[in-house]
Amino acid sequence: MPHAQEVFGPVLNFIFNLYTKLVTREFKNVGENCSIRPVLNTTNPRNISLGNDVSLGIFCWIDTNTSLKQTPSLVIGNRVHIGAYSMIIAADEIQVGDNVLMSERVIILDHIHDYTNIQKAVIDQPIVSKGKIVIENDCFIGANAVIMGNVHIGKHAVIGANSVITKNVPAYSVVVGVPGRLIKKYDFKKKKWLSAK
Numbered sequence: 001m002p003h004a005q006e007v008f009g010p011v012l013n014f015i016f017n018l019y020t021k022l023v024t025r026e027f028k029n030v031g032e033n034c035s036i037r038p039v040l041n042t043t044n045p046r047n048i049s050l051g052n053d054v055s056l057g058i059f060c061w062i063d064t065n066t067s068l069k070q071t072p073s074l075v076i077g078n079r080v081h082i083g084a085y086s087m088i089i090a091a092d093e094i095q096v097g098d099n100v101l102m103s104e105r106v107i108i109l110d111h112i113h114d115y116t117n118i119q120k121a122v123i124d125q126p127i128v129s130k131g132k133i134v135i136e137n138d139c140f141i142g143a144n145a146v147i148m149g150n151v152h153i154g155k156h157a158v159i160g161a162n163s164v165i166t167k168n169v170p171a172y173s174v175v176v177g178v179p180g181r182l183i184k185k186y187d188f189k190k191k192k193w194l195s196a197k
Ligand SMILES: CC(C)(COP(=O)(O)OP(=O)(O)OC[C@H]1O[C@@H](n2cnc3c(N)ncnc32)[C@H](O)[C@@H]1OP(=O)(O)O)[C@@H](O)C(=O)NCCC(=O)NCCS
Pocket: 103, 104, 141, 142, 143, 144, 158, 159, 160, 161, 162, 163, 174, 175, 176, 177, 183, 184
């Protein structure tokens, strides 16, 4: 008796490939071998670029918001996995490097609704951005992490589950908590990770 995966696997792959082609047809660029699981939410896909081997889990929201500027940019590098239920929306600019692994429910937003006018509800106030977000190559982002605008995450940085990142994260470091705090750093002389305490 063949295993269910052997029977349905190729059919599912065919359906997912077709789905990926359909939902990315208005993207700016889509590399080879990308895989997007249903259901992808995207309303302004024209300024989204995916490298090769990018995979998205179920129910992601990957988008740009054009209310701040006409051509925001969301660029995702090669060999990036974005876990299920994640949300990445650029009103200004978000860059994700190569070989980046994001767990489930990661939120990356370079903008918010302004709240400073007390005469208007926040929902009625314009979008504002503190600046772009860059995530360098080889990073790991834990489940439920939230990354806000004007933040640079250095190469091979590790962001703990549930962290809220509002400031730059150095390369080869581990940052956890709310707000994110440095707990470990790789020492290239000693060739090991050291506690930042
Ligand atoms: C960030 C992480 C990778 C660090 O792992 P680690 O290097 O083994 O860290 P340690 O277990 O040595 O923890 C070091 C300290 O940081 C704390 N810490 C670790 N992760 C934390 C987190 N996400 N939030 C807050 N504190 C955290 C620990 O409690 C410990 O504190 P202490 O020194 O006061 O005891 C890991 O804790 C993590 O969050 N992984 C993400 C898991 C995930 O999202 N999985 C999804 C499936 S892929």
